[in-house]
Amino acid sequence: MEATPRWDVVSFGETMIRLSPPLGERLETATRLDVRIGGTESNVAVALARLRHPVAWCSALPDNPLGRRIAAELRWHGVDVSLVHWVEGGRVGVYYLDVGVAPRPTQVLYDRQGSAVATIDPTCIDPTIVRYARWLHLTGITPALSPNCRAIARALVEAAQQAEIPLCFDVNYRSLLWSPEEAAETLAPFCASATVLICGRADAETLWGLHGAPEEVLVGLVQRFHAPITLLTLGDGGVLAEANGQRYHVPALPATVIDRIGAGDAFTAGVLHGLLEQVDLAQALRYGVALAALKITMNGDLALITRHELEAALRGTARAVVR
Amino acid sequence: MEATPRWDVVSFGETMIRLSPPLGERLETATRLDVRIGGTESNVAVALARLRHPVAWCSALPDNPLGRRIAAELRWHGVDVSLVHWVEGGRVGVYYLDVGVAPRPTQVLYDRQGSAVATIDPTCIDPTIVRYARWLHLTGITPALSPNCRAIARALVEAAQQAEIPLCFDVNYRSLLWSPEEAAETLAPFCASATVLICGRADAETLWGLHGAPEEVLVGLVQRFHAPITLLTLGDGGVLAEANGQRYHVPALPATVIDRIGAGDAFTAGVLHGLLEQVDLAQALRYGVALAALKITMNGDLALITRHELEAALRGTARAVVR
Amino acid sequence: MEATPRWDVVSFGETMIRLSPPLGERLETATRLDVRIGGTESNVAVALARLRHPVAWCSALPDNPLGRRIAAELRWHGVDVSLVHWVEGGRVGVYYLDVGVAPRPTQVLYDRQGSAVATIDPTCIDPTIVRYARWLHLTGITPALSPNCRAIARALVEAAQQAEIPLCFDVNYRSLLWSPEEAAETLAPFCASATVLICGRADAETLWGLHGAPEEVLVGLVQRFHAPITLLTLGDGGVLAEANGQRYHVPALPATVIDRIGAGDAFTAGVLHGLLEQVDLAQALRYGVALAALKITMNGDLALITRHELEAALRGTARAVVR
Amino acid sequence: MEATPRWDVVSFGETMIRLSPPLGERLETATRLDVRIGGTESNVAVALARLRHPVAWCSALPDNPLGRRIAAELRWHGVDVSLVHWVEGGRVGVYYLDVGVAPRPTQVLYDRQGSAVATIDPTCIDPTIVRYARWLHLTGITPALSPNCRAIARALVEAAQQAEIPLCFDVNYRSLLWSPEEAAETLAPFCASATVLICGRADAETLWGLHGAPEEVLVGLVQRFHAPITLLTLGDGGVLAEANGQRYHVPALPATVIDRIGAGDAFTAGVLHGLLEQVDLAQALRYGVALAALKITMNGDLALITRHELEAALRGTARAVVR
Amino acid sequence: MEATPRWDVVSFGETMIRLSPPLGERLETATRLDVRIGGTESNVAVALARLRHPVAWCSALPDNPLGRRIAAELRWHGVDVSLVHWVEGGRVGVYYLDVGVAPRPTQVLYDRQGSAVATIDPTCIDPTIVRYARWLHLTGITPALSPNCRAIARALVEAAQQAEIPLCFDVNYRSLLWSPEEAAETLAPFCASATVLICGRADAETLWGLHGAPEEVLVGLVQRFHAPITLLTLGDGGVLAEANGQRYHVPALPATVIDRIGAGDAFTAGVLHGLLEQVDLAQALRYGVALAALKITMNGDLALITRHELEAALRGTARAVVR
Amino acid sequence: MEATPRWDVVSFGETMIRLSPPLGERLETATRLDVRIGGTESNVAVALARLRHPVAWCSALPDNPLGRRIAAELRWHGVDVSLVHWVEGGRVGVYYLDVGVAPRPTQVLYDRQGSAVATIDPTCIDPTIVRYARWLHLTGITPALSPNCRAIARALVEAAQQAEIPLCFDVNYRSLLWSPEEAAETLAPFCASATVLICGRADAETLWGLHGAPEEVLVGLVQRFHAPITLLTLGDGGVLAEANGQRYHVPALPATVIDRIGAGDAFTAGVLHGLLEQVDLAQALRYGVALAALKITMNGDLALITRHELEAALRGTARAVVR
16 A cells, blocks of 8 residues: 655754854864754755755654754754654764865864764664655665664665665765775665665775776766666766766856855755656756755755745856845 | 035935845844845945045934934944934834855845835925035935835936036836836936936846947947936946947956945945046046945945045055055 | 644734844844844744644745744744745834843834735635634734734634634733724723633723722723633732632742743743643643743743743742753 | 034043953953943043934044044944044054953953043144033043143133033043042142032042041032032942032932943933933932933943933833833 | 972863853754853862962863863963873763753753763873872762773872872762762762862762751761861852861852852862962851852853952952952 | 973064954944954964974063963963063053955054063063074064064074074064164164075065065075075965075965965964974975965964874865865
């Protein structure tokens, strides 16, 4: 029996409190930090919710002011957080951002060990929730958090396969969480189950030794995982894709950098938006690069962009002031 | 009998409270807004007052903290506000600024309906005040605010003509206030009365169908309104002008963008400064583009620039630090 | 046929953007304003939602950044805003707060005319929504906004009576919106329909000439409107109540004042919380005064208090630091 | 020949840039400082200008951003600064405020040596300006700044006497600027010339050895200087006055302390307001203590209070919120 | 062989990053947090260093921006941090402060598990460092952090006893870290080794069942631990002490509350300051309560008070403004 | 007898309080100023201390909150300030920064006359301190401050020569402090004593009339002062050097400009770092330009950069985000 979809996308992952000093200040000497939230899966969820897609984000959070803050801010943007498992006495992950401008890099200091979601009992999450969604979205960070998270991610993929819900999987290798070998082995089945597989060029090389020209790397990913849609993200070089034997390249949109964090997640959200709207893949990729460019122009992980603004950016309307 | 000039320029128009989030934040999610003031006519007046010209700005304001704020901030910069008509119980217009960086445009949200100046009784403003000024400055926004404002603007132009005071008129079409047709018809007599007519390229096309190369558009404006000095502003392309059958082109000065709002008004002020200082038109236009470039480097609508700074910018002194 | 309750309370009213300078600054000279939201009905709804009651707030909002902000911030706190009617092109009401400390009063500057909810077509709101709630909450501000709002408020009361849903009505006379005579006449039927009638001492005198000792004023209200539960709020004097011929007095809890705005709404929420929890009236009133005292200790209209914190305040735990 | 008064009050003195950390921070460790202006004479002038009295403040200022800031902020509040003498290349005085709360005192760190006004050539100030005012206001700080300032203060008093303009003189002894002996000797002639003499209890003891009960100190001042109106300020004890052989005592108004600096100047302004409005002395003193109490409720040296607010405070309207 | 003292006091403990919202904001909804540092032992060290005592604080810190921040801020205040053991890859403890005003309590949310100091290898700290100090200062928090920290604390006490360095021990029970039973048992030997034993009234009851009037509790502590100087802190009731069979009571100094956190540590520092200055115990206690009162008037854990300010507060100079 | 080096570098000079408005604001209209410290010698010292070099900075400071702030902030970064001479009652220099972006220059307003260091008695500084350092660092600003400072600088150079400690001298001509003629004459002996001589191209021309191509100017400096290492800084053109008859050119690293002030001092620190690390001169110069580029990316005079970050910038690692 087929479930009626309640959500366009459902995801599972960790969202953290994000603390960052004002522009031009360094973390060590800052006297005030801006409080925001960030997590790759919920970043995608928020961007989609702002584009008016019904989405749900599932995770575990401690019932303290910081945990409630994460849920509340997601709710603000319209993300359904009713699937969240609330825990007494745990902690949230926190990450500190030392935002740089060239040639000084932005540096991330994670303090995420032992978070509520990393220590969650897998039986607390019901994998069949995916049946009520059109897409399942996961990233390679979640299996890296803990064996429990890995089990949950696997159960969700299995439930999705049973219910014929497609998986959008973003490799997102985090070197601070695990080794390339462990990641490569663990993530391969996820990649092989994905309908849309997203992988950055550096991750493709680090995990699976795929190097050479972007086209060669893309071919390597396709041959290895056979995803119906394979996307190789190239940073300022845009995105290279293959689907049904056809090749696509969409260059990045130039943007004034305010905050780079979350640009990749905005790209994923833009592509999913396109697929949900059933435009062709080239157009979906254009949504992706446009949403990534717009994200970069604002503080925080989140791409707070309306459909109207996304369309305007794609049309390339040259006006600097709208009034 | 000729009046002794008290002011170099007198103007009439609406000034609003301007509320804007910090750089990189969006209006919808901001938790603090900077309070400034802005209005095209008073922006010009402030820029001129900072350059040590005696100027007066006339309008109507409610006698509440926001109305008093507008008058006080103008007084701060040296603008004479003694002509302002004070109203019990009205409101000030407010505009919210969602400041963008490329490719995200700056978006303006106006909340200006029913403001004190829009609802003013025309008899409250004595048009003969223009007799005490060397120039009358008006823009196409004022006639768009209300029939009453239109009547006052017309009365001021008439009084100026009788007193042989030249008019500087900036078309400044605002699509949220009226249709192109109504604007074209209403503004034509103002344009035809102007000694200095300023029009942006897009407005020339929207209102009077003048398209083609900038030179063609300029010719169109000259043939239609016969202003002694006609200025076609081209944004990053600088300005194209015609006066006494002679053609001028002054390119824009490159500037790091902090806030674009008010750049056009700074240009107008720079040109008027030049005309008041009786430099030749080419030099006056250079003042205009330099003041616009300097304005762009600071927050807010206002060009807070001294004569010394303006001259230094024009000399193109290359020093990044003055000490 | 009886509907299953989805919400403990449903309300209808106007919520505004609230702009206030930092402590010790005056509105006229402030250079930054804090952005919050406020509206008597949604203040009650938020306080209840924070206490984990399912509540819905109904209104009309323009689909612009300020309208979306209001809905988003309510969603943050857990209020259901799915009943909101979205409008293209309207405006939200705004109020500016000049926060004082004794002997300088806090002054409110309203700029709310012509807001989306005041200009709403009454047919856009379906009054039968009250059938899905345990309580209907209305205040005397809504009928003062416009004839349309008055019609909607009446329709909601009628629908509530048909569905036997009790009404909690807070008189809340606003002298800037209408005359005492018009208010007295218009609000009387609402008072007469209320199960819980809340009225401040000054309003009782201004509207219905009820003066004298608090007890006399209370008797006057009871004799005039026959509400099953009549609450006379006395500010620092606490609250005096009558229900089923019994009299109650609960003194106010002393509190360090950070921001008084919203204390009355917190009181209403505390009482409704008690009634929903089916404690006796004396205890419900204690919830009311405690929630009001806690509200006063924080910035903004909203009482952001958990059940745990409310219970601790009532137990009068004397600890100044919890760790 | 008698001059027509242009100003109700004219004064001469030093105004400084005032830098203060946020509440609860100490000067040594603060990372941001609020920029305001302060000077006892201009504080009085601003308070009077806010009450709609035409007033002028005379001084010397360097033509740099800090000097211009002082003039601009005074202009904002409506003070006439056209008498200011502008200097190339000088400096403004600065004072740093380490704002305390009991039992930690507010500490002032002056950095005012060599300021433009202290080094002014006395011939730059024309003392006959006092002829265009109803009152001359001076304080004991000005003669302490430099011999030049002393000479100017004396010339102003002389010109006032010739033009029969009354002097309001506030002793305001500053121990960091000079010794009690030098001050006592220098200030005596000013006190003896005053129509209104204002002296704090501690200053009366320090300078002239007047101790004992307030009444005795007051008698001592009256016997020594024979001012028509002698005011002994008692801080939290209010003010004790003698005029025409009659004695007055007005208690202080209780107020929540935000910032004490400037309270004495607000008192002076309130008294002058009363005298200008020609109320009886008791009422003038009530204006003084009320304005001082209102000043204390806001940040900065300046009493930004309208007539309406002053009257309301005097009526003792008990409302904590005005809406 | 006796070592020459380098420091007046040496201590060992955990210092955390402290994150707190602005006054009146709640942790859950704050958008900015102030960054400070706090830890009971380093709070005492800073207060002593500000009074010009050479002091050293020993701990373990990770070599990341947050660890470096803690050391740097202590260095700012003059604390010697050369004994700190630097760790690659660990974390610092963090605590979040939800600052309240009555009746809303200040709430502390600790996130300190697994910090560098809690996981330190005890052999990394050389206990003989105490030989270079006049006093060893420890608190009951350190043994609660981990078995390793407990071992280090014990080794320090042992080394102090061998070198005849007196111990100042503050019980400071933290219920979130361990049970009363475990704490009572673990802390008893520390208490019994102390020359100065400091215990709050509630802790005396919770840990050792000492209740009744303060005098009885004090007697209980003296009889149980026989410390030469026993101090029972009573919060607003001041402090009760016994030494050499003599009893002392010093009431608390009234203070306007800005931030209570750290008041107890300031008290300890004041007492140690007195003992180091060799004043009599009554005077040392007065230093304690005065420093605690002064601490309360400023934000943050730290008592940033000079000797001059401390003496002035004790003399009870009534001036609210020093200039 | 040779002293054991305690410090890699010792310097002497003036450090000021630096007050600057937020980005995009102008000094005249700013309502808040950021408080930082700056001084060319201590800027170099801080940058070296952050790179883990032991350094000492010598100067005179008043014992008030601003003087203590300067010492404390240097201590924060690890600079030894134990050589500072503390003065009762003096003042610190202050400088105000009107930060610009192109084409608006950054403008510096100095208020440094009569500072504690400028008025110091030369006998208060013991020149033999240089014996405990590997390098003496001086700039041309110190001799310009006062004859006393000139005497101290000379005594330090003499002591260094006797102890065979090399001098690093940065010409740093400040036109507001003295004339080119006086500077040229005074600074020549310092230049002639330097082991490393650093001079900007404009200063070389202003002081010694050296113009033409950079190579010619460099030759002029070498021929005039015969420094073993001569560095001609060219701003965006990088640096040109000569040592042992060999010529070096290192181009500047492109950087996003946040704040240019202090870039030259960071360059000096980078070069000294290289020399102390005994890399070859080309690599030392690369350290210089990299540290200057990194400095430009952050607010304030100080280059807060770790060795790790410096090495990464030199390797030109292209990553914009490190995580």
